[in-house]
Amino acid sequence: MDTEPVEPDSKFEAVLKYLKEARGFDFTGYKRTSLARRVRRRMAQVDIEDFSDYVDLLQVNPEEFNALFNTILINVTDFFRDAEAWDHVRADVVPQLLAERGPDDPIRVWSAGCAGGQEAYSLAMVFADALGAERFRQRVKIYATDVDEEALGQARQASYSAAEVHNLTEEQLQRYFDQQGNRHVFRKDLRRSVIFGRNDLVQDAPISRIDLLVCRNTLMYFNAETQGKILNRFHFALSPRGMLFLGKAEMLLSHTRIFDPVDLKRRTFRRTPGAPAGVGNLVPHARVPDRTGDVGGLAELREHAFAAGPVAQVVITGEDIVALINQQAEIAFGLSHRDIGRPLRDLEISYRPVELRAYVERSKVERRAIRIKDVEWSRSPGEVIWFEIHVNPLVHADNGLLGVTIVFHDVTAARKLLEELEHTNRQLETAYEELQSTNEELETTNEELQSTVEELETTNEELQSTNEELETMNEELQSTNDELQAINDTLRERSAELDQVNDFLEAILTSVRFGVIVVDPDLRVLVWNRGTEDLWGLRRDEAVGAHLLNLDIGLPVGELRSAVRGALSGTNVEDVLLLDAINRRGRSTTVRVVVAPMRRQDGTSQGAILVMEPSDPVE
Template sequence: MLLDPDERRGIDPKAQNVAMDQDHFPIVGIGASAGGIEAMQGFFRGVPETLEAAFVVVTHLSRKHKSLLPEVLARFTTFDVEAAADGVPVRPGHVYVMPAGFVMGIAGGRLTLRPLGPEGREAKPIDIFLTALAIDQRERAVGVILSGGDGDGAIGVKAIKEHGGLTLAQTADGDGPETADMPISALRTGFVDFGETAERMGERIAAHGAAQDALAGTAPREFDAALLAEVFAILRSQVGHDFSGYKSSTFVRRMQRRIGVVGAAGPLDYVRLLRADPAEVGALFRDLLIGVTNFFRDAAAFEALASQVVPKLFEGRAETDVVRIWVPACSTGEEVYSLAILLREHMLTLAEPPRVQIFATDIDERSLTVARTGLYPRTYLSAVSPERIAQHFVVEGDSAVVAKAVRDLCTFAPHSVLRDPPFSRLDLVSCRNLLIYLGVEAQQQLMPVLHYALRPRGYLFIGMAENVTRFEDLFETIDKRHRIFQARDAIPSVRLPPMTGPDTPIFAGTSQPHRRNATTHAALRHTVETLMLAEFTPPHAVVTRTGEAVHYSSRIGDHLEVVPGQPTRELAAMARKGLRLDLRTALREAIEGNTQAVRDGIGVVLPDGRLQSISLVVRPLNASGSTEPLFLVVFDEVAAPAEKDRGQALEANERDAALQGLERELGETRERLQGVIEEYETSLEELKSSNEELYSVNEEMQAANEELEASKEETQSLNEELQTVNFELTSKIEAIDQMRDDQSTLFECMNVASVLLTPDLRIRMFTAAAAQIFGLQPSDIGRSLRNFSAPIPLTWLSEEIPTVLTADRPSERTIEGADGARYRVRLMAPSRKSGRTPGIVAIFTNLQEQE
């Protein structure tokens, strides 16, 4: 059953209506440290007021710190600013700020909040939100990394880029970001579309949205074959990789994204940009390599692999043996570590498990860097059981590091599966979700290469949307539902990928499928026998450049024997005593020089005990239709001359005895030489082991360095919070100063005699008119009003103040003064908003002056 795109993204069907309502506008996730107030101010000042977008701000905050960031940001934007709440739908024209004490995500277009754990602070809150935003919004997600003091946000921008969104990071403008660690970490990942100043990011976001809307109406015919061929040629010449084997729909979709990012007028305009700007060629190359991968993707398939294949990989293996696995196109390593976890779990059940080597390769160095680190947000581990997380990961808040025991099984290296020679003698190849990006011709080249890389009866594990229907001669089905196959004992026509230069298309002239050997065995036999009838008649064999036999003649058994242990097709390994060393030397000379090599007078002990002298000839063989160099190995037996009389026979016997002695001595010498070679190989293995130990020590040192970095990040975060508090206090002080200036101006302009008093009649503030009545000076603030000569008695004020405070209502009385004038005195107690000492306002009005 086909899933709706929203269902494939894991959106709750009940929330789909919300997601549909907001699909027409982008959601911008903004990551910054708490001290990056100025960067956020610059960002919102540069956002056009007409931009239809929603903004979500995520900062590093302690649960004990109450943030005033919503109030601060509201001063610099016309958008509605509010603290985020759990379950609130995200709407355009709003800014949502993550509150302290929570970790924020998004699902179905609604924000989600989860309280922090007992540790008190999440190490990577920006990565967590941006990853959730990428999964939920895909191409409508925008990630912005502003000033900050650690590497938070680097994984988040990767997730947004993988899902087709837009990514930006702050760059220097004058003084630059307040703390540049976060933007620099994001830029180093290579997943940032634009490095911009904070003030210009809003314009970039608006331009990208407009370009995407315009590109939605681009006709498919504008991406014709000629245009794509030119783009393939540009990529091939500048980055050295041929993408003509990509599925055209995938290639066009990634190309459309870049057109929208750079704001090109259309496909033709974009091709002109590629010709002129090598940096854009690199950006398109990185976009083409982005793939979505998760831990235990298609969990049922991994369970089937664990039950049906993994135990068989270890059957009959001793502690000194090696289980070899290859994961081509490994991306950021989630699939590699998933396999390593399955293998480690089985190894723990064995008393003496063999060694395991997992070779993980990709052509994207940036993805390999992430894979080697093994650090992922907890959101990436949604398909991993809690038991496996506890056993195979080191959890750090909402981030997790793959355990060292699992990482030790994996080796990551750059490698092109379509250009470089493959690995060999592998027990399992896991090539999941690569074939779906390749066209038919590329698949026809790749599948024989994977078959060549496997041991006889090795296993192939591919993605759920992939199959090997066209390659049933190479693989037989083990589990069709979960895409597990086993290599047949066949010789594919394409044993190795063609070695091409950067300007040569890999897929040129490969329109016909190669399901069987292009040169059938009968044709090969005919070619060989024709040559043998013309020049030779002795026993012979045909080998590849790796020394593996692909054809034997009759009577070859006199010179070959079955080697104990695992079956092999290596000709030199099967050579009889006395012949092996000369055969290896001749093969190496012929293969490296592509010329004929001859060794005469070689003594070989035949199965019946006779000592036979032979001449060994190795020469290149040009078989018609063969796509791989082949070499002919001839064992020319030298016949002994006939004896004519008894004396001659005796003399010949004596010579034979002496010759046999020399041959035995020569054989012993060769055996000792073989022992030296084996000791050398053993020493080489020990050196490899020592190198692996040094690699482990280096990783431990890196882990210690990461712990120190974490401590540094924590200190920086505390410093940023202090900066934020200081900024907020400064803002409050400025506001209070402004209020005080406003009050002073107001009092100076008022012609009403008012005095602000404490309950015990001490002066707190007064107007100019009151100063004339009582003769007050600014220095009199804090003194009691009773200390001044008043024109009226103040006894009523002392008696009435408690009543005014208790009843919470004003009181008024007319009092005759000593000068004969009548004064109306009004007492008021404003509502109290704090626990401080209340203030009483006394207003004195000279009724005679009013008349």
């Protein structure tokens, strides 16, 4: 019994209404608690709290529909899910089903809510084991349906990963699957007996003449009313003594009148005997009394009888010339006695309310009556009339054609009565359901427990789905972490190498007794070694980054401008200058300065090197 709130959230119902109108998915029969929980989960993923805002997102982003449907339609399935129940089907249900049918009778199986196809292919393996591959291909058709087009696309490929076939034995994998890379693909010759298609259990017509109907862990998503409708369709779909195989969370406690339990523990049921057959139309044969005397004035009597007939009638000759029009036809279609003698094609009635000429010609050629049903005619604004038109050929005793009579039966009142009858039937069904609810109150406790089991099963499947998503995210994060770790290791190795190179260069520059200065193309100091510090008394941290020509040292740096520019431009290979200077001790000295370009491997200049040697060593 459904324990959902009596008053649903109007904003949430607006979401369901929009899904039905925009994409044709009718979720109104689903249980509101679990359905709302899944919709809110998707809304949280896109950071939306209000249902109205989420409808706005669906309107501007059509791709969001796919993500929402994948969240709502949890396609958690497996090969031979619930092994004990499948063992019962393999050992008892299928052998009994085959024993009740002839050796060449076709077997029709329906897997309703097939998701990724594992259930359908499990059925194929069971029947192939029982019949052999050749007889299976000849006799068995498995119809696998689902409302989710994406899941059906995956099912049609029949390709599964190693994790998805973990329930299968090595023998089953070798017998029924082909290895393609790291995927297991179901055998093509057996795959042809499995037919996939979209079917909405709530809205679409069921498949008929089914011997075994498998619908596992699908009904539990629907409320009690919708479950009842679906089970009635299943009863229609099954052949006499057909079998129904449900999931472990589904019981049929309220539908024992249409299904008899075979094994409640394994959830197998048998269709009860069929519904009462319809009553056919009884057409009595009229007895024509023998004439006992002559009747006078028959021609005039027939004329008046035809004119006063209760239904509109027009008679035409074999050449399609209007011969007779009765009063009802004149009133209904605006005809008059002046139209007698005119060709039928010249009258509006020939094409309105329906194109008559083709039916008239067919009736003349085939010499039989033709009935045209459900003809709608809007005689005036707001007034709709429904006709059933009978076109009857008039023939001689020797089968010669005299003409054709066209009779317009006004069935508007009958249609209204039929609609009222249908309305009354619905009211009777409602009254019956209310009476039945008195009996169902006795089962309330079991139904509530069953609903709890279904909710737990649904939650378990949602948790399983979430767990799979988290495992996938973990694997992706672990892979990203490994890549970052490898990058960090590479950077540490490069850093260590750079430290070694820097230490090596530093050792060289420190060991050289000459002063060494390196400048970039903008004459900014890049290198200022220990010898330079000793010579001019300016520390490295004071010099590096400064403009060479702006340095306040005892060396006349302005006289170096030309030589350094020549080294930077590449016009000078090397330039040697002797300059008078004052060292850090304040003593006059002569400094030999060698200016050379600093080149890249391609020969272009990237700076200049200045090597300075004083005539007197610096103490």
